[in-house]
Amino acid sequence: MTSASNQQPVTSNFSMFKKILIANRGEIALRVIRTCKEMDIKTVAVYSTADKESLHVRFADEAVCIGDAPSKNSYLNIPRIISAAEITNADAIHPGYGFLSENAEFSSVCHEYGIKFIGPTPEMIHAMGDKSTAKATMIKAGVPCIPGSDGLLESMEQGMKIAKEIKYPVIVKATAGGGGKGMRIINDESEFKKAWDDAKREAGAAFGNDGLYLEKFVEEPRHIEIQVVGDQYGKVCHLSERDCSIQRRHQKLVEETPSPIVSQELREKMGEAAIKGAKAINYEGAGTIEFLVDKHGDFYFMEMNTRIQVEHPITEEVTNYDLIKEQIKVAAGVPISGKNYFPMLFSMECRINAEDPGNGFRPSPGRIVNLHTPGGHGVRVDSHVYAGYTIPPNYDSMIGKLIVTGQSREEVITRMRRALSEFIIEGVKTTIPFHLKLMDNPTFRSGKFTTKFLETSFDFSDLK
Ligand code: MV4
Numbered sequence: 001m002t003s004a005s006n007q008q009p010v011t012s013n014f015s016m017f018k019k020i021l022i023a024n025r026g027e028i029a030l031r032v033i034r035t036c037k038e039m040d041i042k043t044v045a046v047y048s049t050a051d052k053e054s055l056h057v058r059f060a061d062e063a064v065c066i067g068d069a070p071s072k073n074s075y076l077n078i079p080r081i082i083s084a085a086e087i088t089n090a091d092a093i094h095p096g097y098g099f100l101s102e103n104a105e106f107s108s109v110c111h112e113y114g115i116k117f118i119g120p121t122p123e124m125i126h127a128m129g130d131k132s133t134a135k136a137t138m139i140k141a142g143v144p145c146i147p148g149s150d151g152l153l154e155s156m157e158q159g160m161k162i163a164k165e166i167k168y169p170v171i172v173k174a175t176a177g178g179g180g181k182g183m184r185i186i187n188d189e190s191e192f193k194k195a196w197d198d199a200k201r202e203a204g205a206a207f208g209n210d211g212l213y214l215e216k217f218v219e220e221p222r223h224i225e226i227q228v229v230g231d232q233y234g235k236v237c238h239l240s241e242r243d244c245s246i247q248r249r250h251q252k253l254v255e256e257t258p259s260p261i262v263s264q265e266l267r268e269k270m271g272e273a274a275i276k277g278a279k280a281i282n283y284e285g286a287g288t289i290e291f292l293v294d295k296h297g298d299f300y301f302m303e304m305n306t307r308i309q310v311e312h313p314i315t316e317e318v319t320n321y322d323l324i325k326e327q328i329k330v331a332a333g334v335p336i337s338g339k340n341y342f343p344m345l346f347s348m349e350c351r352i353n354a355e356d357p358g359n360g361f362r363p364s365p366g367r368i369v370n371l372h373t374p375g376g377h378g379v380r381v382d383s384h385v386y387a388g389y390t391i392p393p394n395y396d397s398m399i400g401k402l403i404v405t406g407q408s409r410e411e412v413i414t415r416m417r418r419a420l421s422e423f424i425i426e427g428v429k430t431t432i433p434f435h436l437k438l439m440d441n442p443t444f445r446s447g448k449f450t451t452k453f454l455e456t457s458f459d460f461s462d463l464k
Contacts, residue, residue, distance in 0.1 A: 014333030017041055017092040017116065021085045022056065023106075024096030025075060027384045027400055028308070029056035032094045035324040044088045046081055048074035050392040055384045062088050069394045075099045078106050085115050092116040092331060094324075098396070101307040102129065118331040119285060120306035127281045128304040132175040132213040138301045141280035143273045146292070146300045148215035156196045159214050160189060169217035172196060174203035174210070178303055180250040181206050185217055218300065220450040221292040223247065224259055225305075226274035227315045229326050230283040231336045238271040239315050239323075239341040242288075246438070248361065248454045253431065254438065255311040256348040257318055260409060260447030261293065264342075270299055271340055277301065286312075286327045310401070311349050313382055317405040318343035346412045347405040350420065350435040352383075354397040357434035358464035364429035365393040374422035378405045378415050391428060399430060409447065413439050433463050 020036055021044040022029045029045060033056060036043045045060035050069035057063040064084040067073035074080070076099055085093060093110055095101040095118070104125040110117035120128075128134045132151050139145050147166050152175060153159045163170045163186065172195060174182025182203030184195035196212070204210035227239040243259035244252050258267070274289040288309055290302040312323045319341040330336060355361040371387040383400025385391070391399065404419055406412040417439040423432055443449050443457060 016332050017328065019044060019061075019088065019090045020092045020094055020118070020328070021046065021081070021088065021090035021115075022060070022094050022096065023075065023081050024094070024099055024101075025051050025054060025056060025384075025395065026398065027382050028096035028310075029054075030059060030384050031382055032096065032324055033059050035322060035328065039325060039328065041328070044084065044090050046075070046084050048394075050394055053389070055386065064088065069392060071099065071394065075395075078103075078109055081106075082109060082113055082115070086113070090115065092118055092328075094118040094327070095307070097307050097310060102305075104129070116331055118327055120287075121284070124281055124283060124306050128306055130175050131173060131177060131303060132211065134304060135213070135301065137280055138277050141276050143277045143280075143289075143301045144299060146215040146218060149213050152211045152213055156193065159196065159212075160192050162214055163189070163192065166216050169219070170214055171217040172199045172212045172214050174199065174207060175213055176207035176209040176211065177203060182210075182212070218292050218294050220452055221294055222259070222261055223290065223302075223451050224262060224270065224293050224299065225288045225290045225309075226270055227312070227323070228274050228278045228283065228287050228289060229323070229330065229336060230278050230285060230287070231330045232284055232333055233335050234279070234282065235336050235338040236275045236278045236283060237336055237338055237340050238274050239319050239321060240267055240343055241270060242311055242314060244311065245449060245451050246444070246454060247451055251361075252311065252351065253454070254348065254350055254435070255314055256346070256409070256412070257314045258343045258346065261297075263297075266293075266297060266299070267342070273299070273301070277304065285330055286323055310351070310398075313380060313401065313403045314347040314349050314405075317347040317380065317403060318345045320344070345405050345407065346409050347403060348409075348412045348416055349404075350402045350416065351431065352399045352402055352423070352425075352435075353431045354391050354399050354428040355431055356429035357431050357460060358462075359429075361431070363393070363397045365391045365397065366428045367391075368399075368425060368427045370424060370426035372422065372424035373400075374402065374419035376419070378412075379403075379419045380405070399425065399428075402435075413445060434460070437463065 019042040043060040045063040046066045066080040100106040104122040107117045108122045184199040186195045200210045223244045230236040246254035288305040291299045293299045367390045373381045380403040404416045
């Protein structure tokens with residue numbers, strides 16, 4: 001009866017942070033500040049000289065300039081960010097996404113300085129950052145994975161032998177990769193040597209690690225990811241899926257939940273698999289398990305992201321769950337209930353980027369001379385821009401996220417079209433014309449599309 005593991009954690013045995021430093025910029029910095037205000041937690045913004053006029057600087061309680069525009073001098077500069085936390089007496093750091101959010105050294109340095117990192121431990125980053133190790137961990141945990149090599153390939157000949165056994169097409173992937181770099185599809189044995197050499201060279205140059213592993217190539221999959229949250233006491237819950245199949249060159253453009261191809265049965269199976277995977281690495285905080293789903297509805301682990309993601313708001317909208325608030329709470333030691341969350345509504349996000357969709361999505365930084373953002377029932381805009389704001393050329397080109405929620409997928413698409421048509425952004429090119437066209441595309445509207453849809457079946461030519 002006294003076994004500690006059978007006891008509920010003591011809920012009063014934690015203290016909430018008093019001041020959080022946000023080691024990021026743009027909309028995600030604002031997003032974190034908003035939740036902190038509602039939790040009565042003080043905030044510290046850090047900013048580069050390029051971001052002096054940004055809203056995250058204005059809305060935070062305190063702001064510290066940490067360097068000039070290049071990220072390595074500011075948002076990627078660990079000593080400067082730690083100094084800013086020290087001089088302002090912040091007791092935690094929220095890293096947002098990108099920048100240092102999955103940097104094991106930063107996580108470790110925060111710990112050394114007695115600052116709680118609201119994100120993964122170095123161990124979790126290492127466990128998931130090396131893709132071949134991550135896959136081995138998932139296989140051991142009983143999470144379905146794509147057949148292929150057991151870990152890293154020792155030679156090209158070993159790769160060719162495995163490919164013959166599991167049959168072509170296969171794919172070689174960089175163990176240090178993710179997001180498509182150092183990855184090659186191989187259709188038959190004659191293509192093997194070139195693909196092997198190219199992938200090795202690309203991986204070595206990009207990551208300083210040319211380790212490769214091999215898998216059966218899954219043709220025309222859907223990209224479905226499961227949101228999870230774990231606490232410090234070993235409990236993990238899931239918040240169902242997001243469908244991120246609308247991508248171009250590994251850049252997501254639209255995400256939605258629930259997925260048009262995921263049944264309640266599949267959702268529960270994928271949710272349980274994601275929880276098993278997260279528990280296998282004692283995961284704490286918010287994370288995402290990415291799966292490929294093939295045409296038979298079979299799903300396979302692909303990668304785990306140990307951060308809050310750009311597209312988190314659609315999950316918030318359909319589950320009525322503030323993911324940033326839960327990240328902060330679990331980091332402070334508050335236990336979760338352990339119950340899973342299922343979508344009660346439909347939600348979709350369009351990424352509004354300062355890019356020209358009629359010209360290969362070429363970045364279009366510059367000054368926003370005129371701005372009107374949509375509103376009304378079921379419409380949320382997460383953005384840091386205002387009329388007169390200049391989008392600097394140094395960082396990503398996101399202007400904001402338009403998140404629309406409704407009772408059905410059809411209602412969401414109709415509402416999205418309405419909201420997109422209310423957007424006025426003058427001074428820079430944006431992805432809005434692309435989104436408007438997508439909302440009218442019959443294949444998109446049918447819900448039956450794969451990750452190849454934009455690149456093979458979408459006509460960008462009249463967006464010029
Ligand atoms: C795959 C695959 C097919 N089969 N693995 C793309 C980035 C990286 N996360 C893994 N990726 C893929 N891995 C096997 N065994 C197809 C892709 C892929 C992809 C995945 C999700 C969304 C868009 C994609 C676009 C191209 C390729």
